[in-house]
Amino acid sequence: MKRGDMWLFGVIAVVMSLLFIMWFQNESTAEAYEGNKYARITIDREHYQTVKITDNEQLIEVRSKRGYNLLQIKDGGIRMLEADCPDDLCKLMGFKDQIGETIVCLPNRVLVELVGDTGEEAMIDAVAN
Helix, strand or coil: CCHHHHHHHHHHHHHHHHHHHHHHHHHHHHCCCCCCCEEEEEECCEEEEEEECCCCCEEEEEECCCCEEEEEEECCEEEEEEECCCCCHHHHCCCECCCCCEEEECCCCEEEEEECCCCCCCHHHHHHC
């Protein structure tokens, strides 16, 4: 092994260690919150609706002057099921079930934030309180 190879191996080892630590911390803080979860929906920075996240399936239609979105709540999380925006990126954001996660539809200016009982937006804030 040459000196450059050893440096490369060392850098890769450090990066992998940091990623593992970050992943482990995220997993441990994600399980710390045991209260109710809510989806806070805003359109154009104005509150539209707050919905309790449950295991039962719910469909929420979000209609505004900019467009249409359909949210699905089930299994303790939420996802964007339908949207009439041209890029469909909001549907690709996937299933969100942790406090602090968001779904954003920029063309329709819809923001969905998962918050806790006291309105915590980030997992670290919920644990620190």
